[in-house]
Amino acid sequence: MAATRTNEETRVTEYGETGYATRTYARPGRLGRRRRGLPLLAAVLLAIGAVLVVGDRVAAKVAADEIETRVVAELSSRGVTADRTDVGVEGFPFLTQVAEGKYDKITVDMTTVRLRGATLPQLNVVANDVTADTRQLIDGTAKVVAERVRGTGTIDFGSLATIVDYERFGLTGVTFANAGNGGLRVRGKAQLAGGIQVPLAATANLTAVNGGLRVRVRDVDFEAARLPAAAKGALDALVRRLSLDVPLPDLPFDLSLDRVVVEESGLSISATARNVSLAS
Numbered sequence: 001m002a003a004t005r006t007n008e009e010t011r012v013t014e015y016g017e018t019g020y021a022t023r024t025y026a027r028p029g030r031l032g033r034r035r036r037g038l039p040l041l042a043a044v045l046l047a048i049g050a051v052l053v054v055g056d057r058v059a060a061k062v063a064a065d066e067i068e069t070r071v072v073a074e075l076s077s078r079g080v081t082a083d084r085t086d087v088g089v090e091g092f093p094f095l096t097q098v099a100e101g102k103y104d105k106i107t108v109d110m111t112t113v114r115l116r117g118a119t120l121p122q123l124n125v126v127a128n129d130v131t132a133d134t135r136q137l138i139d140g141t142a143k144v145v146a147e148r149v150r151g152t153g154t155i156d157f158g159s160l161a162t163i164v165d166y167e168r169f170g171l172t173g174v175t176f177a178n179a180g181n182g183g184l185r186v187r188g189k190a191q192l193a194g195g196i197q198v199p200l201a202a203t204a205n206l207t208a209v210n211g212g213l214r215v216r217v218r219d220v221d222f223e224a225a226r227l228p229a230a231a232k233g234a235l236d237a238l239v240r241r242l243s244l245d246v247p248l249p250d251l252p253f254d255l256s257l258d259r260v261v262v263e264e265s266g267l268s269i270s271a272t273a274r275n276v277s278l279a280s
Contacts, residue, residue: 065087066142067087067089067106067132067144067278067279068085068086068087070142070144070278070279071085071087071108071144071278071279072085073279074277074278074279074280075252078250078252079115079116080113080114080115080252081113081114082110082111082112082113082114082123083111083112084109084110084111084112085108085109085110086107086108086109086110087106087107087108087109088106088107088109089103089105089106090104090105090106090107101131101132101133101134102129102130102131103130103131103132104128104129104130105126105127105128105130106126106127106130106144106146106278107124107125107126107127108124108125108127108253108278109122109123109124109125110122110123110124110125110252113153113252115249115250115251115252116249116250117162117163117249118155118159118162118163118248118249119156119159120153120154120155120159121153121154121156121266122153122154123151123152123153123251123252124151124152124153125149125150125151125252125253125255126149126150126151127146127148127149127253127276127278128146128147128148128149129146129147129148130144130145130146130147130278131144131145132144132145142279143277143279143280144277144278144279144280145275145276145277145278146253146275146276146278147274147275148272148273148274149253149254149255149272149273149274149276149278150270150271150272151251151252151253151255151270151271151272151273152268152269152270152271153268153269153271154263154265154266154267154268154269155266155267155269156265156266157175157176157177157265157266159266160176160266160267161174161175161176163213163246163248163249164176164213164215164246166186166188166242169238169241169242170190170191170192170238171188171189171190171191171200171238171242172188172189172191173187173188173189174186174187174188175187175188178262178263178264179203179262182205182261182262183203183204183205183262184203184204184205184206184215184262185201185202185203185204186200186201186202186203186204186217186242187199187200187201188200190222190234190235190238192234192235193234198222198223198235199222199223200220200221200222200223200235200238201220201221201223202217202218202219202220202221202239202242203217203218203219204216204217204218204242204243205218206260206262206267207260208257208258208259208260208269209245210245211247211248211256211257211258211271212245212246212247212248212257213245213246213248213257213260214245214246215242215243215244215245215246216243217239217242217243220239220242222235251271253273253276253278254273254276255271255272255273256271256272256273257269257270257271258270258271258272259271
C-alpha cells in the first residue's frame with residue numbers, strides 16, 4: 001500500500017478484491033482544527049466569566065454585610081431601631097466599584113422601625129452615588145456617604161394617632177381611617193365643659209409641608225341628634241384647632257417628608273435627602 005499526501009487530502013493505493021485501487025481520503029486542515037477549538041475556547045471563557053461573576057457577587061455580599069453593620073450602629077446611636085434591616089449593594093461589575101470606592105446604589109430595607117415618638121411598619125431606602133473608602137470599609141472604620149437618598153414607607157393609623165395628638169384639644173378616643181378620594185377620616189368625642197361629650201366625625205386633607213404634615217379638616221359632622229346651645233361655640237373653637245401643622249419624628253438618614261398619600265392601612269410616605277452620612 002502506497003500513500004501520498006497533499007495539504008487537504010490523502011491518496012492511498014490499496015489492494016482489494018478487484019486488484020490495486022487508489023482511494024482519496026479528506027484530511028482535516030487548519031480550518032477544521034480551528035472549528036474544533038472554538039467550542040473549547042467558548043467553554044473556557046464561560047468558565048472564567050462564571051468565576052468572575054461569582055467572585056463579584058461574593059464581594060458584594062461581604063461589603064453589604066459590613067455596610068449593614070455600620071448602618072445599624074449609626075441608627076442605634078440616633079435612637080432608631082428596627083426588627084429587621086437588610087442592606088443590598090447593587091451595580092455590576094461590583095469589583096470595579098470597590099476599586100474606585102464609589103457605589104452606584106445601596107438599598108436599606110427596614111421593618112418595624114421604632115423612632116422617637118412613632119413606629120413605622122416599614123421603611124425602604126435607596127441611596128445613590130455612595131462613597132466609602134475600600135480600605136476603611138475592610139477595617140470597619142469607613143464613612144459611608146450618599147449623594148442622594150430616597151425613602152418610602154408607611155405610617156399606620158395607630159401610629160398616626162400618636163403623631164397627631166388631638167387629645168390636647170379635648171378630642172378623645174380618636175381613630176383614623178381612609179375616607180376615600182385621598183381624604184383621612186377622623187372620629188372622636190369632643191369633651192366639653194360640664195362633662196358633655198359630643199361624637200364628632202370629619203374628613204381631613206393631608207399634605208407634606210416643610211418636612212411635616214399639614215392637616216386641614218373639612219366636612220365636620222357632630223354625630224348627635226341634638227346639640228346643647230351652650231356647646232355650639234366650644235365645638236366651633238375645637239374644629240378650628242383641628243386644622244394644624246404637625247412635625248414628624250426625626251426620620252432616619254435625615255430624610256425629609258415630601259409626599260403623603262392616604263391608603264387603606266395608613267399613610268404612604270416618601271421622603272428625600274442629599275449628602276447623607278449612612279454610617280460614620
